[in-house]
Amino acid sequence: MSKVPPVLLDQQLCFSIYSASKKFNHFYQSALAPFSLTYPQYIAMLVLWEDAPLTVHQLGERLELDSGTLTPLLKRLEKQGWVSRVRSQTDERQVLIHLTEMATAKREEVYARIGQCQTLLGMTDKEIDDTMAELATVKSQLDTVSRQRLITKDIDSDN
Amino acid sequence: MSKVPPVLLDQQLCFSIYSASKKFNHFYQSALAPFSLTYPQYIAMLVLWEDAPLTVHQLGERLELDSGTLTPLLKRLEKQGWVSRVRSQTDERQVLIHLTEMATAKREEVYARIGQCQTLLGMTDKEIDDTMAELATVKSQLDTVSRQRLITKDIDSDN
DNA sequence: TTTCAGAATATTGTATACAATTAAATTGTT
DNA sequence: AACAATTTAATTGTATACAATATTCTGAAA
Numbered sequence: 001m002s003k004v005p006p007v008l009l010d011q012q013l014c015f016s017i018y019s020a021s022k023k024f025n026h027f028y029q030s031a032l033a034p035f036s037l038t039y040p041q042y043i044a045m046l047v048l049w050e051d052a053p054l055t056v057h058q059l060g061e062r063l064e065l066d067s068g069t070l071t072p073l074l075k076r077l078e079k080q081g082w083v084s085r086v087r088s089q090t091d092e093r094q095v096l097i098h099l100t101e102m103a104t105a106k107r108e109e110v111y112a113r114i115g116q117c118q119t120l121l122g123m124t125d126k127e128i129d130d131t132m133a134e135l136a137t138v139k140s141q142l143d144t145v146s147r148q149r150l151i152t153k154d155i156d157s158d159n
Numbered sequence: 160m161s162k163v164p165p166v167l168l169d170q171q172l173c174f175s176i177y178s179a180s181k182k183f184n185h186f187y188q189s190a191l192a193p194f195s196l197t198y199p200q201y202i203a204m205l206v207l208w209e210d211a212p213l214t215v216h217q218l219g220e221r222l223e224l225d226s227g228t229l230t231p232l233l234k235r236l237e238k239q240g241w242v243s244r245v246r247s248q249t250d251e252r253q254v255l256i257h258l259t260e261m262a263t264a265k266r267e268e269v270y271a272r273i274g275q276c277q278t279l280l281g282m283t284d285k286e287i288d289d290t291m292a293e294l295a296t297v298k299s300q301l302d303t304v305s306r307q308r309l310i311t312k313d314i315d316s317d318n
Numbered sequence: 319t320t321t322c323a324g325a326a327t328a329t330t331g332t333a334t335a336c337a338a339t340t341a342a343a344t345t346g347t348t
Numbered sequence: 349a350a351c352a353a354t355t356t357a358a359t360t361g362t363a364t365a366c367a368a369t370a371t372t373c374t375g376a377a378a
Contacts, residue, residue: 004270009205009221013287014183016294018202019223021180022365023301024173030305040334043177046168057356062168064178067357069335076333093343093356111163120304121172123297128172131293135175138282138290142182145279146189181335199364216326226327228365235363252326252373321378329370340359347352 013138031117035110041077042110044070048083049107053096055088172297190276194269200236201269203229207242208266212255214247 009015025039032042040063047062048054054062056070063070074097077083082103088094123131168174184198191201199222206221207213213221215229222229233256236242241262247253282290 004267004274006209007205007270007273008209009202011291012202012205013282013291014180014187014198015202016291017176017180017183018198020294020298020301021176022223023298023305024176025365027301027305028173038333039173039177043168043171043174046166046171050165050167055356056358064181065334066336068337068359069333071358073334091344091356095357108163111166114166115163121297121300123172123300127293127296131290131297132170132172132175134286134290134293135179137286138280139179139182141280141282142179142186146182146186184335197363214326215328224364225366227329227367230328232364250326250374254327319378321376323374323376325372325374327371327373330368332365332367334365335363337362338360340357342356342358344355345353348350 017135017138028114028117031113032110034113035106036080037082037110040065040069040073041082044073044077045082045103045110048097048099048103052083053086053098055094055096057094059097176294176297187273187276190272191269193272194265195239196241196269199224199228199232200241203232203236204241204262204269207256207258207262211242212245212257214253214255216253218256 028039028042032039037045043063044059047059051058051062056067056074059074060066060070065073074083074085078085081100084098084100086096086098088096187198187201191198196204202222203218206218210217210221215226215233218233219225219229224232233242233244237244240259243257243259245255245257247255
């Protein structure tokens, strides 16, 4: 009975976003190649440059990543000399992520590189703000829906 | 000398997109849990429902994924009964991905589920179109820039 | 036809992601 | 103090991504 409309990949907002996300990844990954930073490593550094030291948990809240992702990522950043991981004295459950001197020294250089990337992108501040505003709408919808004990099977019943 | 403006995570379009992409992933992943499809598996099925059979290469062009990602993904889809992978008779380099009967049978059911997801998202067609249009702009910029033999180190020189 | 450049897929290695579990430390309650 | 509940990181297992390489096959040129 039920004749449901076809779902075309090219009309899916999710794929649009998925694809854009991957392209941005590559873009920054190559722009940051001189620093040997992957994109997730780069955004971790951004947060740390804003606010270090931070616990793994605090960093994870900003990046929306959990320790399963962050622990190995931070170990790699440590091995490459960007951060140090230090057990907190006051609460031994926590690990504090500190910037190294190298990280502090390279901050401006990375900022400058990112500035160039933004220039290359060639979007006006307004275009960027508008796009981010639309994405914020999408994200808040997704959060709301996810929180609402998602879709129950029985909505399907048009058979 | 050079005082470069700080780079704040929350003002980065890339992070906005990265974050939205992950949320969409979870959203569809849970919506499609009854079918045991991950998000990348789901978009692969979408393309196949449009056009099967397709070679790995053709599928990869639509999804912007290479064989390094697709080969194992398709093996998992095969194991779960969604597709069959068949060496082409006419060109033995190629592997044709066919839909199984189960996949054909479940198509409408999945389409219906996605329809519900779109309803839950609560965005108008116009909002979705507008957002996708803005993302298309971003993506074409990223493509252009990437194609242009990317950023040379010397642009940095403001020291 | 032999050879060889190019094409298609698979494989290897590295790095995310994230659910689920574990382990250790802390807090709250009695 | 004792101990259950919670919190924080780390670990385990599965699934993407993607660069780089290997393998096999095809088609074109010599």
